Amino acid sequence: xxxxxxxxxxxxxxxxxxxxxxxxxxxxxxxxxxxxxxxxxxxxxxxxxxxxxxxxxxxxxxxxxxxxxxxxxxxxxxxxxxxxxxxxxxxxxxxxxxxxxxxxxxxxxxxxxxxxxxxxxxxxxxxxxxxxxxxxxxxxxxxxxxxxxxxxxxxxxxxxxxxxxxxxxxxxxxxxxxxxxxxxxxxxxxxxxxxxxxxxxxxxxxxxxxxxxxxxxxxxxxxxxxxx
Amino acid sequence: xxxxxxxxxxxxxxxxxxxxxxxxxxxxxxxxxxxxxxxxxxxxxxxxxxxxxxxxxxxxxxxxxxxxxxxxxxxxxxxxxxxxxxxxxxxxxxxxxxxxxxxxxxxxxxxxxxxxxxxxxxxxxxxxxxxxxxxxxxxxxxxxxxxxxxxxxxxxxxxxxxxxxxxxxxxxxxxxxxxxxxxxxxxxxxxxxxxxxxxxxxxxxxxxxxxxxxxxxxxxxxxxxxxxxxxxxxxxxxxxxxxxxxxxxxxxxxxxxxxxxxxxxxxxxxxxxxxxxxxxxxxxxxxxxxxxxxxxxxxxxxxxxxxxxxxxxxxxxxxxxxxxxxxxxxxxxxxxxxxxxxxxxxxxxxxxxxxxxxxxxxxxxxxxxxxxxxxxxxxxxxxxxxxxxxxxxxxxxxxxxxxxxxxxxxxxxxxxxxxxxxxxxxxxxxxxxxxxxxxxxxxxxxxxxxxxxxxxxxxxx
Numbered sequence: 001x002x003x004x005x006x007x008x009x010x011x012x013x014x015x016x017x018x019x020x021x022x023x024x025x026x027x028x029x030x031x032x033x034x035x036x037x038x039x040x041x042x043x044x045x046x047x048x049x050x051x052x053x054x055x056x057x058x059x060x061x062x063x064x065x066x067x068x069x070x071x072x073x074x075x076x077x078x079x080x081x082x083x084x085x086x087x088x089x090x091x092x093x094x095x096x097x098x099x100x101x102x103x104x105x106x107x108x109x110x111x112x113x114x115x116x117x118x119x120x121x122x123x124x125x126x127x128x129x130x131x132x133x134x135x136x137x138x139x140x141x142x143x144x145x146x147x148x149x150x151x152x153x154x155x156x157x158x159x160x161x162x163x164x165x166x167x168x169x170x171x172x173x174x175x176x177x178x179x180x181x182x183x184x185x186x187x188x189x190x191x192x193x194x195x196x197x198x199x200x201x202x203x204x205x206x207x208x209x210x211x212x213x214x215x216x217x218x219x220x221x222x223x224x225x226x227x228x
Numbered sequence: 229x230x231x232x233x234x235x236x237x238x239x240x241x242x243x244x245x246x247x248x249x250x251x252x253x254x255x256x257x258x259x260x261x262x263x264x265x266x267x268x269x270x271x272x273x274x275x276x277x278x279x280x281x282x283x284x285x286x287x288x289x290x291x292x293x294x295x296x297x298x299x300x301x302x303x304x305x306x307x308x309x310x311x312x313x314x315x316x317x318x319x320x321x322x323x324x325x326x327x328x329x330x331x332x333x334x335x336x337x338x339x340x341x342x343x344x345x346x347x348x349x350x351x352x353x354x355x356x357x358x359x360x361x362x363x364x365x366x367x368x369x370x371x372x373x374x375x376x377x378x379x380x381x382x383x384x385x386x387x388x389x390x391x392x393x394x395x396x397x398x399x400x401x402x403x404x405x406x407x408x409x410x411x412x413x414x415x416x417x418x419x420x421x422x423x424x425x426x427x428x429x430x431x432x433x434x435x436x437x438x439x440x441x442x443x444x445x446x447x448x449x450x451x452x453x454x455x456x457x458x459x460x461x462x463x464x465x466x467x468x469x470x471x472x473x474x475x476x477x478x479x480x481x482x483x484x485x486x487x488x489x490x491x492x493x494x495x496x497x498x499x500x501x502x503x504x505x506x507x508x509x510x511x512x513x514x515x516x517x518x519x520x521x522x523x524x525x526x527x528x529x530x531x532x533x534x535x536x537x538x539x540x541x542x543x544x545x546x547x548x549x550x551x552x553x554x555x556x557x558x559x560x561x562x563x564x565x566x567x568x569x570x571x572x573x574x575x576x577x578x579x580x581x582x583x584x585x586x587x588x589x590x591x592x593x594x595x596x597x598x599x600x601x602x603x604x605x606x607x608x609x610x611x612x613x614x615x616x617x618x619x620x621x622x623x624x625x626x627x628x629x630x631x632x633x634x635x636x637x638x639x640x641x642x643x644x645x646x647x648x649x650x651x652x653x654x655x656x657x658x659x660x661x662x663x664x665x666x667x668x669x670x671x672x673x674x675x676x677x678x679x680x681x682x683x684x685x686x687x688x689x
Contacts, residue, residue: 049681049682054567054568054681055682075572078571078573081568082569087568089565093562093565094565096241096562097241098234102234105230106230106569106571107570110569110575
């Protein structure tokens with residue numbers, strides 16, 4: 001699925017380069033669940049942005065199914081995100097003026113799905129996350145856990161091959177966190193997704209098949225997590 | 229439709245901002261509409277003033293060259309003998325010209341060189357001239373009546389000229405058969421003050437004229453006191469106030485109506501070639517020679533009004549742009565999320581442009597309402613604007629009375645200023661407001677296009 005070779009991303013602050021990701025070599029297989037741990041500022045979110053084609057590497061390559069994302073045009077990257085990559089954010093990033101169903105529907109708009117088709121798929125997605133009766137609620141009318149479920153439904157409604165989750169339980173209480181992770185795990189198994197999940201939480205990381213640790217922009221695989 | 233749903237929800241969420249933007253555009257556009265309506269009112273008033281001064285249907289006037297400037301240059305004023313447009317007075321201490329003919333009457337044209345009446349026929353024969361009429365305007369002075377004014381009119385062509393705006397209140401107008409008759413029409417005010425009615429007799433230069441009609445002028449105009457047939461005016465008048473000179477075949481003003489408004493420039497050119505020494509003036513340029521509150525109103529709605537409107541529009545556009553940019557900045561994370569979902573930049577831009585356009589349309593509609601309100605306020609106040617003919621055509625510079633110069637208004641017209649909002653102005657208002665909205669949206673779109681999704685998403689994180 002993913003092959004990262006010498007992946008580096010530098011930012012510039014006061015004309016000085018600040019390395020966010022440095023020389024990352026990594027292979028992520030189809031259907032694999034990889035957890036990425038690390039302290040704040042270690043480069044986890046930057047790595048996720050590079051995997052999701054939200055950002056471009058300064059050096060090295062990111063290949064998704066053999067395609068180097070760094071050479072694609074912006075419109076091609078946008079198309080890729082629309083069709084193949086689902087995102088789940090720590091702060092949910094739902095559109096506040098749209099209902100739960102409409103937020104999920106927003107993910108299907110770029111695909112040109114008909115209105116009837118969108119309605120059907122949205123219903124199925126909300127069913128899958130256990131929110132069939134919250135379709136018309138606005139995000140402000142939902143709890144944190146419910147909002148994150150809507151975000152998961154939005155990420156999955158387009159049947160992506162990859163789901164990238166950036167601290168999906170970071171804003172949730174312990175019980176809700178467990179529910180969300182359980183839901184993600186269930187969907188991962190059911191759909192054979194490739195799931196890359198960034199987390200602080202070691203307990204969550206241990207549920208993944210493999211765990212990588214980011215430190216000062218460099219990535220290492222935890223040996224005790226290999227081949228779980 | 230998702231686009232419409234998203235648009236409606238966003239406008240509802242940011243209703244205060246949307247109202248502010250629309251209100252700003254409404255005020256700017258409303259001012260433009262009000263100024264345009266006032267300007268249209270001034271133009272209408274100008275037509276009213278001009279038609280009051282020169283008659284309905286008059287497109288061009290022709291006058292002889294003015295003698296005033298030459299006489300002014302020839303005169304050297306003294307403490308006791310001021311210049312009367314360059315001509316010293318005769319007799320010490322008697323600055324008022326005395327009638328020098330028997331019966332104590334003099335009748336002369338205002339200080340102006342005449343135009344030959346045969347020129348009128350030549351003018352009427354010109355291509356694209358619908359009608360032409362010569363008028364001999366005279367000032368009469370007598371011991372009994374004091375000063376009075378007389379217009380000698382072409383009784384066969386009254387569709388242009390001073391009688392074209394008058395209405396008969398008793399008796400009847402001239403007919404073509406009256407061209408050489410000793411008959412007169414009398415202005416209603418003059419008739420009242422001199423106790424004249426149809427059938428009365430008035431004496432002008434020892435000639436007895438029978439009053440055949442009392443005319444009421446167009447409201448606000450200053451018509452002559454008496455109208456007599458042109459040929460009779462030429463016979464009884466003299467070339468100057470000293471009683472010298474003949475006015476046979478003379479007029480001092482030719483009224484010309486063109487076949488159509490489009491023909492006016494061509495007719496003006498033909499007249500200048502036909503009568504090279506005379507002054508040919510189109511009614512439109514006469515407007516610039518009319519003084520009084522009308523010209524002040526024209527200046528106000530013209531330059532000042534345009535500048536104020538332009539400034540108000542710029543301010544409104546600036547407010548719309550700033551608020552839209554601020555709104556886009558606040559929604560950066562939202563747009564970053566949409567980009568992460570695979571929304572293309574142009575789809576997001578279309579959303580923002582749609583929101584701005586709706587605010588622009590709302591602003592335009594409200595602006596039209598504000599404009600109508602402004603025009604209604606002006607109409608309620610209904611200020612009267614007056615125009616004084618300060619051109620060489622009918623202006624008598626000064627009549628010295630008792631040693632003190634007193635300007636005499638030869639002709640003055642007063643008409644109400646009634647602004648009007650035309651369909652064209654309404655369309656312009658809405659287009660301007662939409663342009664303001666689109667400009668704001670375009671700036672927002674530029675901001676969105678520069679947005680990198682990763683940066684936008686970290687703004688929230």
